[in-house]
Amino acid sequence: xxxxxxxxxxxxxxxxxxxxxxxxxxxxxxxxxxxxxxxxxxxxxxxxxxxxxxxxxxxxxxxxxxxxxxxxxxxxx
Numbered sequence: 001x002x003x004x005x006x007x008x009x010x011x012x013x014x015x016x017x018x019x020x021x022x023x024x025x026x027x028x029x030x031x032x033x034x035x036x037x038x039x040x041x042x043x044x045x046x047x048x049x050x051x052x053x054x055x056x057x058x059x060x061x062x063x064x065x066x067x068x069x070x071x072x073x074x075x076x077x
Contacts, residue, residue, distance in 0.1 A: 001050065001051060002048065002050060003048070005047045007045040007059065007063075009043040010042055013043040016043055019065060019069055020065065032049035032050065032055065032058045033049075034048070034058055034062070045062055047059060
């Protein structure tokens with residue numbers, strides 16, 4: 001089964017894009033991957049996975065990094 005999902009970010013897109021540069025875009029087990037595209041004022045994470053568990057893991061990984069970014073940003077204000 002091939003599954004697809006998107007996460008769209010509309011704030012601090014430049015900084016968030018830089019945050020994900022060193023991240024692996026394809027996981028070692030080849031069950032999931034994602035791409036990042038910038039469209040106007042949006043950053044779009046396009047996720048592809050072969051099963052539900054892999055999809056959940058990728059979304060969780062991206063969300064975890066976004067949460068950490070948000071918390072660090074709040075601390076540095």
